[in-house]
Amino acid sequence: MKKIILTLFLFAFYTISFSQEKSNKISIEFNNTNLKTALENIEKTTGYKFYFDENWLTAETVLINKTYNNISIEDLLNNLFENTSLNYIIRNNEIILTKNSKIHSSLPEGYFETTVPQSDNTVAKPLFHQQYDAIAQNSSVPGIIYIGKEKKGGELKSYTLSGFVKNVKTKNTLSNATIRVRGKNSSTVTDNEGHYKIVVPYGLNYIDIELVNHKKTTETIMVYDDGKLDVSLEESFNELDEVVIKTSANKNVKDVISGVSTIDVEKIKTIPLVLGERDIFRVATTLPGIKTTGEGSAGFNVRGGKDDQNLILLDNAVLYNTSHFLGFFSAVNPYTTSKVDIYKGSIPARFGGRLSSVFDIASKNGNPEKFSGEGGIGSVTSNLSIGAPIIKNKASVLVGFRTTYSEWILKKIDNEDLNNSQAAFFDGIIKYNHKINAKNNIESTLYYSKDRFSISSDSVYKYSNALISLKWNHAFSEKTKADFIFTNSQYKFNIDFDNGTPNSFDYGYKLNETQFIANANYSLNSKHAFNYGLSSKLYNVEPGYLNPKTTDSKIIPIKIDDEKALESALYFSDNYTLNDRILISLGLRYSTYSALGESTQRVYQPNAPVNDNNVIGTNYYKKNEVIKTYGGFEPRIAMRYLFTDDFSVKGSYDKTYQYIHLLTNNTTQSPTDAWKLSDLNIRPQEAHQYSLGFYKNLDNDNLELSLEGYYKKSYNLLDYKVGAELMLQENTETQLLQGEGKAYGVELLLKKNAGKLNGWLGYTYSRTFIKSDSQFLDEKVNNGHYFPTNFDKPHEVSAVLNYKFTQRYSLSSNFVYQSGRPITFPIGSYIYNGMEYTLYSDRNKYRIPDYYRLDIGFNIEGNHKIKKLSHSFWNISIYNVLGRNNPYSIFFVTTNGQIKAYKTSIFSVPIPTITYNIKF
Numbered sequence: 001m002k003k004i005i006l007t008l009f010l011f012a013f014y015t016i017s018f019s020q021e022k023s024n025k026i027s028i029e030f031n032n033t034n035l036k037t038a039l040e041n042i043e044k045t046t047g048y049k050f051y052f053d054e055n056w057l058t059a060e061t062v063l064i065n066k067t068y069n070n071i072s073i074e075d076l077l078n079n080l081f082e083n084t085s086l087n088y089i090i091r092n093n094e095i096i097l098t099k100n101s102k103i104h105s106s107l108p109e110g111y112f113e114t115t116v117p118q119s120d121n122t123v124a125k126p127l128f129h130q131q132y133d134a135i136a137q138n139s140s141v142p143g144i145i146y147i148g149k150e151k152k153g154g155e156l157k158s159y160t161l162s163g164f165v166k167n168v169k170t171k172n173t174l175s176n177a178t179i180r181v182r183g184k185n186s187s188t189v190t191d192n193e194g195h196y197k198i199v200v201p202y203g204l205n206y207i208d209i210e211l212v213n214h215k216k217t218t219e220t221i222m223v224y225d226d227g228k229l230d231v232s233l234e235e236s237f238n239e240l241d242e243v244v245i246k247t248s249a250n251k252n253v254k255d256v257i258s259g260v261s262t263i264d265v266e267k268i269k270t271i272p273l274v275l276g277e278r279d280i281f282r283v284a285t286t287l288p289g290i291k292t293t294g295e296g297s298a299g300f301n302v303r304g305g306k307d308d309q310n311l312i313l314l315d316n317a318v319l320y321n322t323s324h325f326l327g328f329f330s331a332v333n334p335y336t337t338s339k340v341d342i343y344k345g346s347i348p349a350r351f352g353g354r355l356s357s358v359f360d361i362a363s364k365n366g367n368p369e370k371f372s373g374e375g376g377i378g379s380v381t382s383n384l385s386i387g388a389p390i391i392k393n394k395a396s397v398l399v400g401f402r403t404t405y406s407e408w409i410l411k412k413i414d415n416e417d418l419n420n421s422q423a424a425f426f427d428g429i430i431k432y433n434h435k436i437n438a439k440n441n442i443e444s445t446l447y448y449s450k451d452r453f454s455i456s457s458d459s460v461y462k463y464s465n466a467l468i469s470l471k472w473n474h475a476f477s478e479k480t481k482a483d484f485i486f487t488n489s490q491y492k493f494n495i496d497f498d499n500g501t502p503n504s505f506d507y508g509y510k511l512n513e514t515q516f517i518a519n520a521n522y523s524l525n526s527k528h529a530f531n532y533g534l535s536s537k538l539y540n541v542e543p544g545y546l547n548p549k550t551t552d553s554k555i556i557p558i559k560i561d562d563e564k565a566l567e568s569a570l571y572f573s574d575n576y577t578l579n580d581r582i583l584i585s586l587g588l589r590y591s592t593y594s595a596l597g598e599s600t601q602r603v604y605q606p607n608a609p610v611n612d613n614n615v616i617g618t619n620y621y622k623k624n625e626v627i628k629t630y631g632g633f634e635p636r637i638a639m640r641y642l643f644t645d646d647f648s649v650k651g652s653y654d655k656t657y658q659y660i661h662l663l664t665n666n667t668t669q670s671p672t673d674a675w676k677l678s679d680l681n682i683r684p685q686e687a688h689q690y691s692l693g694f695y696k697n698l699d700n701d702n703l704e705l706s707l708e709g710y711y712k713k714s715y716n717l718l719d720y721k722v723g724a725e726l727m728l729q730e731n732t733e734t735q736l737l738q739g740e741g742k743a744y745g746v747e748l749l750l751k752k753n754a755g756k757l758n759g760w761l762g763y764t765y766s767r768t769f770i771k772s773d774s775q776f777l778d779e780k781v782n783n784g785h786y787f788p789t790n791f792d793k794p795h796e797v798s799a800v801l802n803y804k805f806t807q808r809y810s811l812s813s814n815f816v817y818q819s820g821r822p823i824t825f826p827i828g829s830y831i832y833n834g835m836e837y838t839l840y841s842d843r844n845k846y847r848i849p850d851y852y853r854l855d856i857g858f859n860i861e862g863n864h865k866i867k868k869l870s871h872s873f874w875n876i877s878i879y880n881v882l883g884r885n886n887p888y889s890i891f892f893v894t895t896n897g898q899i900k901a902y903k904t905s906i907f908s909v910p911i912p913t914i915t916y917n918i919k920f
Helices: 002-014 035-045 054-059 073-080 127-136 265-270 280-284 408-412
Strands: 026-034 049-051 063-071 086-091 094-099 145-147 158-167 178-181 187-189 195-201 203-210 217-223 231-233 260-264 310-314 337-343 357-363 372-377 381-391 395-404 422-437 440-456 459-475 480-497 505-523 528-548 563-577 582-596 599-604 615-621 626-644 647-658 660-663 674-677 685-698 703-720 736-752 757-771 795-804 809-818 826-832 835-840 851-861 871-879 887-895 898-905 911-919
Touching (some): 026 073, 035 049, 035 054, 035 073, 063 073, 073 086, 158 217, 187 195, 195 203, 195 217, 260 265, 265 337, 265 871, 280 357, 528 674, 615 626
Parallel strands (some): 145 217, 158 231, 310 357
Antiparallel strands (some): 026 063, 086 094, 158 195, 178 187, 178 203, 203 217, 260 337, 337 357, 372 381, 381 395, 395 422, 422 440, 440 459, 480 505, 563 582, 599 615, 626 647, 647 685, 685 703, 703 736, 736 757, 795 809, 809 851, 871 911
16 A cells, blocks of 8 residues: 555656656676665666665565666666566656556546446556555555556556465365456356466456355455466355355356366265265266166266266276275265266367266365364265375375175165175275475375175175376466376276086186376466367276186186277367357367287178178287277367356367277176277277257356257267177177167256255256167167167156255255166067067167155254364265155066066165264
C-alpha cells in the first residue's frame, strides 16, 4: 500500500514538471556487481542522483558483469532493470526509482472518462483508478501482490499467472482447487501436482481460491506481466458436506473433455455396498455408461466395450486383474487411494492401448509433517494405512495393507458346491514421495496382491498382481514440465490340482510388462497448452505350462511357446482456446506394435477357414526377430462451445488400437483367463467413437445435469467358435473368430453436490452388438447378422443418495435397476442320422429376468473436535434390503428327455454389515 501511495504522491507532484531530458553518452564497467553498488558507481561516474528504498535493491539478486560503452543513461538503466521489478523516471539530474508501478509524466488517455468498455483483454478502469480503488475501497484486503512490473503499452494485454496451491500446514500440494478471477470469465483448477495456470487481465485483479474442506482465500494482485503466485490454504474441519463425487466449480461445463468423471475415494464411505466394503469400481458402475455382467462379477463394460478394453492404471502402472475374492472386492485398496479419473468418452492422446476407457488411479502420499494413519474393520476384511515423514516437509512414505479373515461369504451363496469352499486374499502398497527442490520431485510405488481360493477339496487356485512405478517430475521452466516414468507390471495365476492320484498337476500362466514414458507439458501462451511425449512397453508372456506332480503321473508335460512384443507410441495434443466460448483439443497419437520371436507361426491357406486342415506351412522366427508389425494414427479431437458460464455443448471423435486380447469364453472375467498378444494370425482391435453431450449447472453449481450420446464402431473383436478350447492351446487362432462390433447409447446424469440431500441419479439407454460373418459356415455366427453381446443391457437406472440429519448422522441408499442380460435358449430338438440333437435359438436372442436391488446404510461420524487423537466413522448397512432373488445365470439340464431351466443367484437374501473406520 505504501508503494501505491508513493506512486500517487509522486505523480501529483511531478505531473507538470517531469521531463526525461536526454543526457550525454557514458561508459562504465561492472564486474560481478550487485544492483546497489552499480547505482552508486553510476552516481560517481555521472552527475545523476538516485532516490530509492534500499529494501527494493536488497530483494533483487541480480549480479552485473558487463561493460557498457558510449550508452545513454536511459538505455543503461533499461538494461540494468530488465529482469527486475524496478521502474524509474528522470527529472533533470534526479533519478527516482519505483517498484513494480511506474510514474507517468502525463495523464493516460481516457483517465477522466466515467465509463470504459470492458472485455477480457482490457481493464475496467484506467490503472490510476484501480490503484485508488485498491487503497480506498479495499482497506480490509491484505497487501497487494505485484506480478511483474508496469510497462509502456501494457494496458491492453492479458497475462498468464501460474503457481502451486498448497496446504498451509503440511505443505502438500492440493489438486482440484478452483482458481477464479473475480468478475471475469476466467477460471481453472489445479492438476494432480497442485499446479495451475490461468489468464488474468492487466491491472488490478481479485483471485479467489477454493477447495472442499479448506477455507476460501482471496489474493489481491496487480498484474503487469506473466508471473508466478503460490497460494496456501488452511483446512476447514467444520465443513464436512458428504459430497460423494465432486467436480470443481463449472469444471464439468468448461472442460473440453466429455465423458470424464472423478471419484474422490474419501467421499464414497457412505455408499452402502456389499459387505460394507468401499470399492471404487463398484461405485464407478453406478455412473451412466459403466456396467457389469452380473452381481459379484469381475470386470466391467464401458460404453459397449469388453472387459479387456479398459486400461486400469495405478500410479501409471497397468493393473491386469482388478478384483479379489472371485470378483466381490476391488484389488485396489480404497484406504490408500486418493482419487480416480475415468475417461469413457474423449480419451487424451497420452493414453493408448485400450479401446473403451481409462481408469487413472492415484494413490495417496504419506503425511510429510507427522505420523498419521487410517484403519477399518469390516465383516470380511481389515485395513490399515500409515503415513509418516522421512524428511520433514520434504519426503514421506505411505504403507497400506488389507487382508480377509472370514470366508463365511461363500456359505451365503445359493450353491451347495460352494458351501465348503475357501477363499482368501491380501494386498499391500508402499509409496515414497520426495520433493527434492522446487523443480524436482520423485515418486515410487510398490504394490502386490494375492488371492487363493478352492472350489473343491483337491484344487487350489492362486493368482497375483505385482507392480512397480517410478516417476521423476522435473520443471525445466515455468512453462515446461515433464514426467519421466518407468513401470513394471506382472500378472500370473496357478492351478494346483492334487487328488492323490497320478492325475495331479500344476498349471500356470504369467504376463510381464515393462514400460517407459516421457511426458511433457508446455504452455506456449494463454491460447495454447501442449502435451506431448513418447512411450514404449515390452510384453513377455508365458501362455501356459502343465507339469505333473508325481513321477508316476500319466500327465504329459506341456509348455506353450512364450510370446513377446514391443508396443510404442508418439503423441501430441494442443488445448487451443480459440476465444472465450470455443475450446478445442487436437490430439494425434501414432502407435506401432511388433510381435517378436523366438516363435513358430503357422501359415494358412488364403481364402480358407483357419483350422488344422488348411495349414500350408510354418515360419520360424529367431529371438527378437520381427514376426508382424501393426500400427497407425489415432486422432483424438474434442471441442467445447460455451453458451454461458454454466451451459456448454461438447463433441469428440476418438480412434484407438488395442494389441492385446483377453481370452475367455465365460460370461464374466475369470482369474484364469489368459491374455493373448496380436501375432501373424490375430489382428489388433480397432475402434472409432463419436460422442456429443450437453452440460448444464444450476443452483450456483450445486446441481449438475449432463446428457451425452455416443456411437462406437469396432473391428477385429474376438469371438469364439462353438466348443472352443482355449486352455493350453498351441494354435489359439484356430479357436477364434474376429468380427465387427457396434454400440450406441444415451446417458443422463443429475448430480447434487451439497446440502442435506446429496448424491446422483443416472439413467442409461445403450445397445451393444457383435457380428461374425464369413463365407465359411464354421466361421459364421447367427447367419452373419449382428447379435447382442453377453453384456447388452438396454436400460439401467442408478440412484446414490445421502441425507444428512446432522453433521454426524446420515442415511444413505443405493438403488440399481438393469435390464436382464442376453441368453441363448434351447427351443426344440431335431433328429439327424438317427440321433436327437437340441435346437438352440439365435445367439443371445432371449434375456434373463431384469435385475434390481436396494441397499441402505446408516452412518455415524465421531465428533468433529480438532484436538482429538483420532476420528471415527461407523457404517451400518443392509445390502439387498428387499431380499430380491436376482438371477445371475440360467443353465439347462435334460432330465427324462425334458429340458429344464435352472436359475442361480448371488445374495438372494438381505446382507447386513457393520464397518468401523478410524483416522489418526
